[in-house]
Amino acid sequence: MEEPASPTSWSCPASSLAPGQSAKFSLRCADRAVEGFVVNHDGGFYAYVNRCPHAGTTLDWWPNEFFTEDGGHLICATHGAVYLPDTGLCIAGPCPGASLTPLAVVRQGDTLLVSCPRAEP
Numbered sequence: 001m002e003e004p005a006s007p008t009s010w011s012c013p014a015s016s017l018a019p020g021q022s023a024k025f026s027l028r029c030a031d032r033a034v035e036g037f038v039v040n041h042d043g044g045f046y047a048y049v050n051r052c053p054h055a056g057t058t059l060d061w062w063p064n065e066f067f068t069e070d071g072g073h074l075i076c077a078t079h080g081a082v083y084l085p086d087t088g089l090c091i092a093g094p095c096p097g098a099s100l101t102p103l104a105v106v107r108q109g110d111t112l113l114v115s116c117p118r119a120e121p
Contacts (some may be wrong), residue, residue: 009115010036014107019043020071024050024064027103029116036103037066038114039074041085047103047114048088052076054095074100 007028017023017040027034035058038047050058054076060066061077068075073091074083081093088100106113 009113011111011113012038014040014045014110014112017045017112020067022064022066024060025114027114027116034116036114037064038103038105038112039066039085044086045105045107045112046086046088047105048074049101049103049117051101052078052081052095053090053098053100054081054093055079059100 010025010027012023017038019040019042022037022039024035024037027036035050036047037050038045050060052059055078057076057078059074059076066074068082074085075081076093079094081090081095083090083100088102090096090098101117103117104115
C-alpha cells in the first residue's frame, strides 16, 4: 500500500481507507524527506505533513494513530493539540489558529494520489 508513484508523490487504493482510517507515507519534497499522512474523514480524503506546528514533532504517538478516540478530530500526541480533519486548523490545545501543512490529494477512480505541497513544508 505504500508504494511511491514517483519521488514527489504517493498513491494507495481509496478503498483501503475506510472512514476513520489513516495511512502514513514518505515523500521527497524539494530534496527533503517529508513524512505525511492521509485520512478518510466522513468519506473525504485529506493529507497533511506529519508535523505539529506547535512542537515540530510528529502527531502520532502510536504508529498511524491520528484521530481522537471519538474519531471526530486529529490530535497531536505530544501536547494534545486538536485539529479539524478537513482543514488541518488547530481548534484546541497550545496552538489555536495554527494549521497543519496540507498535501494535495487527488482521487482518480479508486486511486488516491498525494503529492508535495507547492511551498516547502
